[in-house]
Amino acid sequence: MEYVCPICNGMATYLLRCPHCGKQMENRGTVVEFLDDYSPYLAMDITQLVDGAAHDQCVHxxxxEECKYDKRVSIQRIKM
Ligand SMILES: [Zn+2]
Ligand SMILES: [Zn+2]
Known part of the structure; x- marks a missing residue:
């Protein structure tokens, strides 16, 4: 059995409205939380650890654009 993110796999679309201006927010893809300050080399190692630990969530x-506001949303992965 495999966990897949329905958004990454194009099975679903997540629509989110900006709390400030009400416009539809743009999906900028996935992020792995708290890795922003690490080098790419380190990030790769940690990504693997995180992948192992949190299989059931994909963070998008x-x-x-309007407000320069961004938000991270944890998407529940589904079992295939
Ligand atoms: Zn995803
Ligand atoms: Zn906005």
Missing amino acids: LFYC
């Missing part, structure tokens, strides 16, 4: 970054 949504962004509002």
